[in-house]
Amino acid sequence: MSLKKQDDMDHNAWLKSQDLTAIETAFLTTLIWLDKRLRIVDYLELLETMYYRANLQMPKSHTEQYDLDNKFWYWYPLYSLGSLSIIAYLLAAVSGAMLGFYYAPSTAGAAAQGDPTAAYDSMVMIMQDVQFGFMLRSIHRWAAQFMVAAVFLHMLRVYFTGAYKEPREVNWILGVVLIALTLLFGFSGYVLPWKQLSFWAAQIGVELALATPIVGEWAAQLLFGGFTLGQATLVRMYILHVFVLPFVVTALIAIHVGIVWVQGIAEPH
Amino acid sequence: MTDDTTPMTDGGTDDEARTDGGPPATVPPDDETPTWSDRKERSQGLAQLTYQYFERSRREDEDLRAESTYVERDVLGFPTWPHETIRNLAITSFFLGMILLVASILPSHFGDPANAGSTPAIILPDWYLYWSFGLLKLSPINPDLAVLGGNIIVSNELYGLIAHGAIFGVITLVPFLNKGNARRPVEEPGWAALGVTGVILAITLAVLAIQNFFPVPLELLFSLVFMLPVAGGVITYAVLKTMREGYMYDLNRRYYMLRPPK
Structure with missing residues (x-):
């Protein structure tokens, strides 16, 4: 052959x-x-x-062909990055579901500009009053950070080992979509506490959306619920973060992993 | 079935008068279910083409299988249980443990409540969006036109958005631009260099986003943002080119040891 x-x-x-x-x-x-x-x-x-x-x-594997079995193992951590991002995703999902019991996506309660809102107060409540709440929020945040990091490194591993080639183009594109959605996940979660940085990050988001030609105003309406930030923005970010994105991302991850299952893992060469 | 002479009894049905759609449709018994070839012959247009292609595809599979020198045998490899499972468990627990450890020793920042009236001096997203934020600070290289009196063609925000689109577009197109069987970076120094350039660019753009924290003149920082990635790419290319000969020699030697030329 x-x-x-x-x-x-x-x-x-x-x-x-x-x-x-x-x-x-x-x-x-x-x-x-x-x-x-x-x-x-x-x-x-x-x-x-x-x-x-x-x-x-299955065709004869490259590892077999070049007798690489004995020098295969030290690549292993790089090949577990995809799985690690799923683990971090699951951890974030579990801790996020628990945070959801206490968080209130509302800008009500601020008597004057700059006063704490209901959302901000519920975060304070989680961190100060809820048993284990401070740790819960910390876990959720850090799980998200680890997931993003793992996803980026996963993409680099796939790039540098050429694992996106011939039969796997579809999965690469799916991966690009998943990275974009992961970033959107992070962004929408960043807005939820409704602190200064959240607010002004969202402000930049609105300005970017409005700068887009043709679809800009429509996108701003859809994602941020208007051209100025307020209750509508917070609720939209909340629904995006806890309802839309979880379903979409979970489904896409399932397809992503399913395709890996069908096509097999691209071996290190 | 019915005629005028037959009196209506509850044993008969007037077909013209019935409104229930007639007797139940016939369900073909199992041995009348159309076979694969029946269905193929009955289908037309795109469905038929699908059948035709699938037949070729299947025949191709069979041919390849017939020609293959592959011999079924017990797989010599790492067993899933317990070795692989324990290795995965170890990595997973280590990873989860790291998250929990970091979460417990590095509590997350929590600032003042949102205030639409006062813009903070430093606006920053999470670290993983720094590169994206850096792309929004590219206004110094937003081209302007002399005929417009030095006015920029697109707004700075739109310019940043276009940069995002370009980056995501290039990344998406990678599998269609880089084809072939090469897998190792040494085999394709150019693509590896491009990758390193991208990684360093992401880092330098992130630095650009948090420029306030770097006591470097903005002009210099801006130059570095684009010079460093290129320099990194060139170095990668040179190193990999140099390594390539040795690597390929080693690979070829292994290959020919396994399959000596006839």
Whole structure:
């Protein structure tokens, strides 16, 4: 077996010989592209009939080919970064759910500008009155910090080991989306205590949104609930942080890991 | 079935008069369920193309499997239980322990309540957004046009947003720009250098975001923000190029030891 890739079945040539319409060509090209990477055929077939129980055969691994088994282990921590970010995510989810019992997303209660609001007061209450509350908030915050750090390092590991190549492009893009969502997670959580830094970080967010051409004002309305910050902003950030993002991110992580499961981990070379 | 001579009894149904949609539809028995090839032949258009391609795909799989020199055997590797599990548990507990330790010794900052009336001297997001915040401070290199009397073309905020878009765009496109089988940084010094440039740029942009904490003239800092990444990239490239020969020699030697040329 040579190292060169097999190309006995030239799907593209077959495609050309077919005399298809533009729609058909586009459809088939997409289908072939996805199938080459994710082997949809196997899963659709399993759905169609239980007859074909095609067992995928893994090619000889690079580790085997170059006899790298004995020098594999010291890469291991780099390969656990993805799993570590999930662990930190779970820890943040659990501590966040507990914080949710005490936090109130409300700007009510401030008699004058600069007075503590209900949100700020509930944070103070969590930190001073709730049993274990100070530690709970600390855990939630640091779990988030560790998650972001792990996610960034995970991306660097994938980049520098070339693990995003041929069958794994889809997962790389999914990862980019997940990083953006993680940052949005962090940002929305940063706003919730409604302290000075939260407020002015959100202010920068609004200004950025408004600076965007065409969709800017719409985005500011959608994300921040208006052009000036207030109760609407806080509630929107809260819903984003505790309802929208958890579902979206969890689902995307599941798909991300599922694809890794299907395609296998790219080995160190 | 019914005619005028037959009196209506409760044994008969007037088909024209019935409003319940008729007798139940026939469900094909199991042996009449269309087979794969039936369905393929009945389908048309895109569905048929899908069937055709999947047949080719499956045949390709079978061919490859038939040609493969792969022999099924017991896998020689690290067993999942207990070795792998214990290693994962160890790493996980260490990581969780680190979070809890840091959380207990480094309590998080908590400042004054929000005040729309007074802008604080220093506005900062969390550390992981410093690079992004730094991108918003690129106004000195926001191009202006002489014909506009030195007016900038896009607002500084929009300029920062475009920089974000460019960075995310480039990162997304990486798998489509860098193809091939190379995996190690030494095999592709250029891409490794680009990666190092990116990492250092993220750090220098973060420094730009917290420029107040650095007693360096802004001009100099601004130059460093872009010079350091390039310098880092060049050094990486040079080092990897130098290392490459040795690495490739080693890899090739291992490969030919396993598979001597015929």
